[in-house]
Amino acid sequence: MDESSKSAPVVKEFFILGLTSKGxxxxxxxxxxxxxxxxxxxxxxxxxxNRHNHLQYSPYVRPTMVDGVKAVVVNxxxxxxxxxxxxxxxxxxKxxxxxxxDACLFDAGQASS
Incomplete structure (x- = not known):
């Protein structure tokens, strides 16, 4: 592990999937x-x-798709x-x-090696 990866903050995110517990x-x-x-x-x-902030999603709660299912990523x-x-x-x-x-985080630089 290099020095830059030691100091990088760990981002903890999770997905809320648009599926109930019964699928x-x-x-x-x-x-x-x-x-x-x-x-x-x-x-x-x-x-x-700025006056246009209401037109952008928060970086902490944003929509996405996970395997074709609507989801929300929450930081x-x-x-x-x-x-x-x-x-x-x-x-x-709930x-x-x-x-x-939970979101799975990985180092994109190491993913190709």
Whole structure:
């Protein structure tokens, strides 16, 4: 392991999948975009504030697809910035019986070797 990888912060993320614990597709079909839209105001303290921030997803809660299933990627750093927002997202997944899985992180430089 080189020095740069020792000092790099570990990013902890997890996915909320648009599938219930029984494998059913969660509805409405735009649930991920809606959830991310609600969370769009939560940003790193150092990020510039401007009048168009509401038009961008938060870097902490963003929609994606996982094996053809709508999902939301949640960065655990949200818990430090705004614990209530973090718990809102986690409780959303629990209340709707959605599958939650940890993101698998790897060093892209080592993946090709």
């Amino acid at each position: 059913r597709t969660f509805r409405p079909s735009d649930w991920a975009e809606r959830l991310c839209g609600v969370m769009s105001c939560f940003r790193p303290p150092s990020s510039p504030r 655990a750093a949200l818990r430090d910035i705004e614990p209530m927002a973090y718990h809102f997202v986690v409780d959303f997944a 209340d709707n019986d959605l599958q939650v899985i």
